[in-house]
């Protein structure tokens with residue numbers, strides 16, 4: 001027996017009860033701190049989760065499945081009222097406005113020549129959207145593309 005037990009006439013049962021009350025208060029305090037931290041951290045982590053590469057950014061739109069566009073092919077889509085041209089290269093998916101910067105005709109992808117062509121006045125753009133020839137005054141606007149789990153996402 002130690003000195004405390006010898007001085008306490010009731011015995012070690014009371015000491016155990018006091019210890020469990022302290023433990024309980026410790027757990028209440030620790031639980032409160034944990035709940036407070038969780039309440040602050042979980043919303044922040046939920047917001048950052050897509051940015052960490054596990055999903056699309058919140059402001060990106062899923063527009064197609066990767067398998068819909070074979071390598072070397074293209075697909076036209078309409079997103080938020082804008083016509084877009086998606087082109088799949090061996091390395092990536094590129095997205096451009098499908099509206100020619102000359103007079104607004106809809107451009108096409110020529111997979112044999114690897115050029116974006118405008119049928120109205122023979123405007124030609126390269127795979128970066130730059131004007132190669134013809135009257136278009138500016139490059140085609142391009143858009144950020146991400147491919148996640150076989151889905152194509154675009155940010156307008």
Ligand code: FES
Nearest residue numbers: 100102103118123
């Ligand atoms: S509208 Fe495209 S070249 Fe004129």
